Amino acid sequence: MVMTFVFAFIIGGIICVIGQLLMDVGNLTPAHTLSTLVVLGAILDGMGLYEPLIDFAGAGATVPITSFGNSLTHGAMAEAEKHGLVGVLTGMFEVTSSGISAAIVFGFIGALIFKPKGNID
Amino acid sequence: MEKEQYQQLEQNVTPKPPYLKNVAKAFFVGGFICAIGQAVSLFYMIFFNFTEATAGNPTVATMVFFAMILTGLGLYKRIGQFAGAGSAVPVTGFGNAVISAAIEHRSEGVVLGVGGNLFKLAGSVVLFGVVSAFFVALIKYILVTIGVVSW
Amino acid sequence: MVIVFQSKPSLLAGGVVAGPLENRSVFSQYFDAVYDDERWQMKTNEQGHRKMIEEACEFAMKKMNIQNGDVEYLMGGDLVNQMTPTNFAARDLAIPFIGLFSACATSVSSVIIACLLTELGAANFSLAGASSQHNSIERQFRYPINYGAQKPQTAQWTVTAAGYALIGKHREEYPSIEAATIGKSIDYGMDDPFHMGAAMAPAAFQTIQAHLEQRNQKIYHYDLILTGDLGQLGLKLLKGMFVENGVKNEELTFLRDAGAEFYGQDEAFQSGASGAGCSAAVFFSYVLQQMRAGSYKRVLLVATGALLSPLSYQQGETIPCTAHAIEITMK
Numbered sequence: 221m222v223m224t225f226v227f228a229f230i231i232g233g234i235i236c237v238i239g240q241l242l243m244d245v246g247n248l249t250p251a252h253t254l255s256t257l258v259v260l261g262a263i264l265d266g267m268g269l270y271e272p273l274i275d276f277a278g279a280g281a282t283v284p285i286t287s288f289g290n291s292l293t294h295g296a297m298a299e300a301e302k303h304g305l306v307g308v309l310t311g312m313f314e315v316t317s318s319g320i321s322a323a324i325v326f327g328f329i330g331a332l333i334f335k336p337k338g339n340i341d
Numbered sequence: 342m343e344k345e346q347y348q349q350l351e352q353n354v355t356p357k358p359p360y361l362k363n364v365a366k367a368f369f370v371g372g373f374i375c376a377i378g379q380a381v382s383l384f385y386m387i388f389f390n391f392t393e394a395t396a397g398n399p400t401v402a403t404m405v406f407f408a409m410i411l412t413g414l415g416l417y418k419r420i421g422q423f424a425g426a427g428s429a430v431p432v433t434g435f436g437n438a439v440i441s442a443a444i445e446h447r448s449e450g451v452v453l454g455v456g457g458n459l460f461k462l463a464g465s466v467v468l469f470g471v472v473s474a475f476f477v478a479l480i481k482y483i484l485v486t487i488g489v490v491s492w
Numbered sequence: 493m494v495i496v497f498q499s500k501p502s503l504l505a506g507g508v509v510a511g512p513l514e515n516r517s518v519f520s521q522y523f524d525a526v527y528d529d530e531r532w533q534m535k536t537n538e539q540g541h542r543k544m545i546e547e548a549c550e551f552a553m554k555k556m557n558i559q560n561g562d563v564e565y566l567m568g569g570d571l572v573n574q575m576t577p578t579n580f581a582a583r584d585l586a587i588p589f590i591g592l593f594s595a596c597a598t599s600v601s602s603v604i605i606a607c608l609l610t611e612l613g614a615a616n617f618s619l620a621g622a623s624s625q626h627n628s629i630e631r632q633f634r635y636p637i638n639y640g641a642q643k644p645q646t647a648q649w650t651v652t653a654a655g656y657a658l659i660g661k662h663r664e665e666y667p668s669i670e671a672a673t674i675g676k677s678i679d680y681g682m683d684d685p686f687h688m689g690a691a692m693a694p695a696a697f698q699t700i701q702a703h704l705e706q707r708n709q710k711i712y713h714y715d716l717i718l719t720g721d722l723g724q725l726g727l728k729l730l731k732g733m734f735v736e737n738g739v740k741n742e743e744l745t746f747l748r749d750a751g752a753e754f755y756g757q758d759e760a761f762q763s764g765a766s767g768a769g770c771s772a773a774v775f776f777s778y779v780l781q782q783m784r785a786g787s788y789k790r791v792l793l794v795a796t797g798a799l800l801s802p803l804s805y806q807q808g809e810t811i812p813c814t815a816h817a818i819e820i821t822m823k
Binding site for chain 2 (some may be wrong): 534536537538596631635636637638640641642643644645646680681682688692694697725728729732734736738
Binding site (some may be wrong): 224225226229231232233234235236237238239240241242243244245249250251252254255256257258259260262263265266268274276277278279280282283284285286287288289291292293295296297300301304305306307308309311312318319320321322323324326328329330332333334335336337339 | 383
């Protein structure tokens, strides 16, 4: 029980460290960094490595943006298994889109209630 | 002064990013956000009958909700300045990218402003997520078809 | 490059207003007004930006007891797309107007044009200046205000401020402009939009060099050479260029930068302040007031501007920069 939190902390932290290195050493913008990590998540899932990571680290693997690439790939592969080639295209958003739908809904609500503020602290 | 000479001077004067400090901050803040995610997962598993496999979806949505509040109050950018990738890489950073653009462009209206600019920053993440998922799944499909691997 | 003004037009008054965060500026005591609301009670940032420009102009006119109708020309600019805040302020001020874009060097390029009009005899009074409003500029050049990207130590903070100067025919008791240098657009191959000081320093260097050479002056002829928004690192680089050129370090104590000093040593602002309003606010408040008080007799104001856009940056272009200078003396 306690260990799941420790593993989530460590694995999540390590994925963020990879991101930080891409930014600082690789000189990438945040957008480039996040795009790279998403592709990484998709590839790891293709190799069947991301699911074991989720089993091990829980939210440490589902909360970082890599999980977005993973779940898209997962959906595409699951549909492809059932329906063949066409499933590659149709299955993508099947498994999960909660990050996107939540961001859209909360983005809309946020836009209605908040104003941009140029504060520094 | 020649260009090359100036670029040399610029290299000498410009401070390098504090690599170790930045990495440490990213690790601890990123890890902390994921630990909160774990707590949220646990909450859904205990009170709403989600399983370990299905708890990911409501967890992500809840984390994005937290991101909305922090973004709207102007706190997320302060966390971001401190933590760098530590707050950009978790899904809350994705939420922050979408929500900050939405708030910013509210002044141009809900349709052209919010609608047109919602994915201004986060769009590339969706693009590369979908395209890479497509190709990864396609390659896997081909490999399965020719019998190299199985699903 | 150097223009010598025979009639020595005078800087009769300055009007400077700034936003809430600028309360922290070491120069804030010299500003005419510092507002609590970054949007000036308006609905959008851009409307607030416009309002700020109008108020800066009004402060300048009030000090000389004149009205909009007495001012022949308005010269100015900002950093928003197509400069709508300044254009719209010109609509409300109803003064014949030309919008100028030299990025953050507009504070001086506008004064140069106003001096030329004065020298020509075309204007008794003209207003010249520049402005920036943090929120509307950041969204234009970088990210949404609430986006959590980590800024490097080389970054500068766009100030919310408008500075406008009232320029008229020569009067003994006011600081007067003897000469000006219009800078070239200089590109030393810098391409980091979060390190503007490094891109702009060579432009400042070349303009100062050209001015001193053609005026037959040395740095020590000036009580103050104040560049506009190189930031702490940019100023370091500028000094480095002078040192490499054989100027001694102790001569460089009169070389200062408005952006480097604007927020003091507060690390939250990284390398210091920037934005068209930064140099304008410091030049037309602090410098003018110090000159009238007699602290400085001869000053060179060098406003620097990075001539990039988000588009040019994304297309992989380097950042060309410019610097314009005016030499001001006080009897």
